[in-house]
Amino acid sequence: MSRDEAVALVHRARSLGRTVVFTNGVFDVLHPGHVRYLRDARALGDLLIVGVNSDRSARALGKAPDRPINPEHERAEVLAALASVDAVVVFDDDTPHAIITALQPDILVKGADWGADAIIGRDVVEARGGKVVRIALAPGYSTTAIVDRIRQ
Numbered sequence: 001m002s003r004d005e006a007v008a009l010v011h012r013a014r015s016l017g018r019t020v021v022f023t024n025g026v027f028d029v030l031h032p033g034h035v036r037y038l039r040d041a042r043a044l045g046d047l048l049i050v051g052v053n054s055d056r057s058a059r060a061l062g063k064a065p066d067r068p069i070n071p072e073h074e075r076a077e078v079l080a081a082l083a084s085v086d087a088v089v090v091f092d093d094d095t096p097h098a099i100i101t102a103l104q105p106d107i108l109v110k111g112a113d114w115g116a117d118a119i120i121g122r123d124v125v126e127a128r129g130g131k132v133v134r135i136a137l138a139p140g141y142s143t144t145a146i147v148d149r150i151r152q
Contacts (some may be wrong), residue, residue, distance in 0.1 A: 003102055006049055006089045010103050013047045022105035022121075024051030024096040026058045026143075027075050028068040033141025035082065040135050041109040042084035050085050051099050052076050054092040061094075069147065095120045106130045111137045 001009070010020050023041050027034055027050070042048040052075055053061065058068045068075065076088040091099045100108065100121030108125040112134040116122075122132045 001087050001089060003089055003091070003099060006087055006099075007102055009047070009087055010049070010105070018047055019045035019107065020103070020105045021045035021048045021107045021109060022051065022100060022103055023048070023109040024053070024091070024099070026053045026061070026063070026068055027079055028058070028070055029143045029146050030075075030078055031141045031143065031146060033138040035084075036138045037111065037135055038079075038082060039084045041133075042086075044107050044109065044133060047086045048084060049087045049089065049103060049105065050079050051096045052079065052088055052090050054090050057092055057094055063144075067147070097121055097124070100124050104128055104130075108132045110134055113137055 013020050021041055021044050023038070038048065038050070052072060055068055055072045072090050076090050079085050080088045089099060093099070097120050101124050105125060107130055108119065108121050110119050114134060116132070116134065119132055125132055
């Protein structure tokens with residue numbers, strides 16, 4: 001969905017007293033670690049919105065030059081098909097700060113591999129009384145490792 005559609009969804013959810021959870025990432029080659037992470041994020045509230053890096057912003061993160069493998073709209077489509085995901089928004093900024101500012105989620109979720117002080121959008125969420133949650137990653141799952149195995 002578009003950013004404006006996601007903002008409207010958040011307003012509708014809030015008017016019903018629902019808790020909005022947001023997370024973001026590239027989600028290039030979906031694996032069980034992603035599925036478990038998103039399931040755990042969704043369990044924290046009533047609605048999970050996932051921000052997906054555009055192809056351009058994913059490349060700006062310094063991943064391999066041929067990544068992402070799957071185009072942004074295909075990554076968004078696969079994520080949107082998961083039962084734990086209520087909405088997906090593709091963002092083109094280098095960070096998710098602008099989309100987090102627009103959505104104003106109640107809970108911001110990142111993987112535990114992120115330091116608490118390094119989580120972008122923490123300032124926005126905590127300023128409105130929300131919370132930031134770091135979720136442990138499932139060991140043994142990595143898109144980079146999967147891509148490396150395929151290449152071998």
